[in-house]
Each structure stands twice: as C-alpha cells, then as structure tokens.
Amino acid sequence: MRSIVFKNERPGHLTEGQTVIVTEGTLPSNYFYSIGTPEDPFLAMSPNIPLIYRLKSSEGVVTKIEQNDRGYYITAEFDEEDPIK
DSSP: OEEEEEEESSTTSOOTTOEEEEEEEEOSSEEEEEEEOSSOOOSEEOOOEEGGGOOOOSEEEEEEEEEETTEEEEEEEESSOOTTO
C-alpha cells in the first residue's frame, strides 16, 4: 500500500474510511494530486511528487484525518506499491 499525506483547507468534507477520487496535475518536473469526491474533486492537495514516483491509482481510501497548528492533513492509501520503499 502507498500512503500520501494531503493538505486540506476545507475540513469536514472527508471522513476516515471514505473512498476518494484522484485528479492529477503536471508541473515541469513534478506531479501533484488532488483528492475529493465526484461532486467536489478538489478537497485536499498533495505535495509535489517527482516524475519517477507518479501515482498510478485513480482512487484511494482516507485512513487518517489530523489537525495541528499548521492546518488539516488527510492521509490516503492507494492500492499500489510504494515506490520509495
């Protein structure tokens, strides 16, 4: 399983155990991903991910939601091997 932590600016829209869809964005040397629901696909955003670590999954599952002094963070797992390990 591959896990990615996403920054969430709009808390309360996702719950642990919820299936989310993935939207991929491209930068010159990185990808970034947004997760959300079919009705609102842009609820949280990933950090920039190098091209060689591209996410292949089109959906995942929220495993953890946490808040700290910097904001809300969503951890989602994807059914693929973690390329960094």
